[in-house]
Amino acid sequence: MAKIKSIEPNIADLVNGWLKNYKLDYKLEQESLNAEIDKALDEYKSKNGGSGGNRPDAKLLLQDKNLNYYPVLIEYKGYKDKLIKLDENGNVDNRNSKNSPNYKNINDYAVNGAVHYANAILHYTSYTQVIAIGVTGYKNDKEEIKHTIGVYYVSKENFGIGQEIGKYTDLSFLRKENFDDFIKKISELSLTTEELEALKDKREKEINASLVKLNNDIYASEKGLSENDRVYLVSASIMANLGIPGEVSPLEKSDLKSSQEEGNTDGEIIIRKIKSFLKKKNLPYTKQKLIVRSLENTLLSDNINKAVNGESQLKRIFAKIIDDLGIYYKIGLTTDFTGKLFNEMYSWLGFTQDKLNDVVLTPSYVANLLVKLARVDKDSYVWDFATGSAGLLVAAMNEMIIDAKEKIKSPAELEQKILQIKAEQLLGLEVLSNIYMLAILNMILMGDGSSNILNKDSLTDFDGKYGFGKTEETFPATAFILNPPYSAQGNGMVFVEKALSMMNKGYAAIIIQNSAGSGKAKEINQKILEKNTLLASIKMPIDLFVGKSSVQTNIYVFRVGERHQKDEIVKFIDFSNDGYTRSNRKKASNNLRDTDRAKERYEEITNLVRFGKSKLNIFTEKEYYEGHIDPNNGADWNQSAPIDTRPKLEDFKKTVADYLAWEVANLIKNTDQEEAKSKK
Template identity: 40%
Template sequence: MIIAGLGVVEDDKTIVAPLEIDDLKSKQDKRNHDGVQIMNTISAYLDSKDIPQEKVELIKTNFEQVFIQTDLYKEYQPGESRLKKVYITVKKDIVPFFTKQKYHLDFTGKLFNVLNDWVKVPDGDQNDVVLTPRYVCDLMVRLCQVNKNSYVWDYAAGSGGFLVASMKAMIKEANQIKDKEERDRTINSIKMKQLLGVELRPDMYSLAVLNMFLMGDGSTHILCDDSLKNYSGKYEQGDDKDDDFPADVFLLNPPYSADGKGFNFVKLALSRMKGGYAAVLIQENAGSGAGGSYSRDILDKNTLIASIKMGDIFCGRSSVQTAIYVFEVGHTHPEKKKVKFIDFTNDGYTRQSRRRSSQEVNLRDTDNAIARYSEIVDIVLDCEPDTSYYTIDNGLLITDTITTRNALKEPQKKLEKVHERIDPLRIKKTNLDSELRDKTKLLKNAKEVSEKNLLEDEITSLNKTIVELTKKINKIEPELAEAQKNYDDIFNKIGADWTYAQHKQIDTIPNKEAFESTIADYLSWKISQAIKEGVL
């Protein structure tokens, strides 16, 4: 409806006339009712955009399910359909926000969340769609240092929140260019070439495209596809079609039900990048083992910069503990690299999930949230923060190394040395066991006494040798088991020690205050017991 109300105006020329309230006659004719009028205007809007026809048809199909295939065109009250009733509100109260100024926000994502609160979205509990809050998108954009020259992609785009936040930051910087031609050229490049999102679900894809329409049309490279199975990492339309998309920023909030909790998306996308940064909002335990081989493989060509333990940012929409993992792309993680581990569970916001309440009610800045978010960015980017909420002294910031494949060098050498001793013995024993079986078969079939005596002597000798070999092998096997265990323990830590809690040191030495508190509690308990027993 917003699209219908906006129309298309280019260079002060009306390409598609906005749908006016009076254009909706609330007719009951199925070929000419209000839903048809709205769809006609939407279709004209979409056809005016430079996007492939198959994408236009996909979006139209999704909209037709609402405007054509329902009975919303029927009269809500005499002379007015339900659609017209809603459109009056949209036209008067919402469309002016988009005609007077450009609002850079994930509008359709916010709408999706509002609808999820008010009505039952199909498969809402099973669809694995949890959209990233706007302020978290903005944080991740800043952590990746997105600028006017960045090329940003998202392999699970949802409603396009990360692309909206990126586009906002990129255009903000581009607007600082003084030369108008250069400024316009840069902004056009941002919208037409520098943003790419892939989304599997057609409904979410439609939201992402509409989001970018409302942002001033950065929808060119929003793709409805399977980023893991089908998408090639290339532009799929325009002058750059079939060229590699030169991504240098990757932003992602993956479906947590995916392999490696979603790290499969990360491994694939980062493998296609030559450099840059990535920020991934993901289930925290993906970095403590649940990421499986994906997290290990990611470290082979990328550097983990920071691990940020998040608070309840989804406020009831998802019960999982999340973290943001920040990577520098294209550089193997150095063995001695210090990673920043931050406990950001207190981010300054107070949240509640009251249904049908505004964001101002459900999300309130009660403890300097804006400054706290800026401090996180400064810490990760090695800048001097203006505040000190998260410091090494208060334990909310930890710098520590993580386990890499380099840590396997010594355990692997020890394991190989043990194998050098035991493997030849095992091979020799296997061969002797085979020879013993063959001799035993021959003995059973032997007819001559002399032949039997010879075979029995050979079997006795073989058994003696096998017993001696077995003793030697049994003596080495505990060493092998220990060496293998040491190797496996370190191997299993690679990509599995990325969380804040794993690096937090627990102080077991009691201080004076703890001692005094314990004594006071004990004396209080003794006195209360004495009173109960009548001693006092």
């Protein structure tokens, strides 16, 4: 059978003819569009997975009536069935089951290749909206060219996955007189909350895979770096590469020259960029100084700046970080990015055996649960007394902004509310300086809730006041969320007592070692219940922190400002089966799988705590129990549904029936044996 020949040259001739006819300034494969885009395409992994050299068949840079620029990247193929390859969810299938690039699809299909190029633009340039076009075709029996077109919008808003804009038979939508209507159609594209969550989950799995790759690479290849060095190098690289549009240009790999000249070493260049970045971010001057001082010890050390074969270790590491992670923090994922980074970095080291073993960050799905249990909304004032990487505050901020978008219909009012949420309605305290650095970075990436992240001991140095802005005013906390260090007094309940004593109203949700509720924090718990009500005690899965800690944890939920009455109903929930299956394989791309309706189970837990047993659906009364505690006890917070051991009439009837059935079966068997003997 003769092999079908590609008609790609014919497709290229057809489409380029359209572009010429539309009087558009298009550039072909080898031509330059502009330095920024050219560089991005060259830096990004090629369609075959090699180092750089991406060359779209045609490319344009178009401007709408609002003077916004849109890169347009076009890829041609010459076979009937090579327009696009979609995954099972209908998305462009550019990632394999291990969450690494699927270079076969990227190379073989026109739209997949164009979306790949678009991600290079998102990764390495300031452009956040890209149009990716694939065109392919074939010749029919009459030697007529039949073509098909795929047109996709690739942006920060859809996390770089891409959305189909519409069906087209030519590219006349790119003509100057049609382009504004085309952009209007893009602006009307929308994703449902479920679709956004699915895309976010997909990207988060990619983050995990990229972090594993990056960390393994640095751990195996870069010698002489301590745990703190690695944290600071990642933080510094991201801050230097972020940039601020129109204010501070992002630091690029090419800006680092590995020079040994005093004042121009790679470390000094990065420090200068970070200073500019922090200054334009309007961070308090004392906080700017603290951040720079923390980073300087690592970035300015001789060894890391020393050039070997013309390249410093610092430049090499900076390049790895930007190449592996750049896309994720630039597309604006609303996730605890640095929390994932932290957990991955430390999982490769002896960290879990040292004195800081209890610094274990909360998984994002548990952070979201705590936020919902604490009833966070757009008007909440949320604080965390052991903030770690600020993952809980990131989850709270996301929930507040979602609520604001649902309830505020004025764009101007919504913009002001989001600014207020980030600047005034979040406060976190972290005493460990290296982890504090991650919290600052996390909230900067979230854009920017870092104002009131304080490097203080919440038990001894905090007076309840804002750290920035309204420094003479008390933070009016209405929601408290916490995953404390379990080595602290009462397994960490001392943080809870301190925070709740500084609140007048609201709710609190904490996750803590469950021995805190069965005796380890007896006196502290008694004190807490003098002014607060325990609403729920939730037993969490034993493997929740697999690979980092193996302690049994519970979530305790409180209503703040009301003394616990002995007749108060407490909801005890066994959440040992939360629907997730976890593993602890260091090089696995996904150690968390939803195997039994996990998302539905987490939603049901929230409803059970809020509304009671009427919300039982997946769970039964074996896992849900409404009981009471003695507010003067403090060690009776971990209860389970009582098991009734008394025999019931039905049990007796069943036992008798089973016995009679056994007797009858034996009688029949014996009769059959006797008859058999008599016939012999």
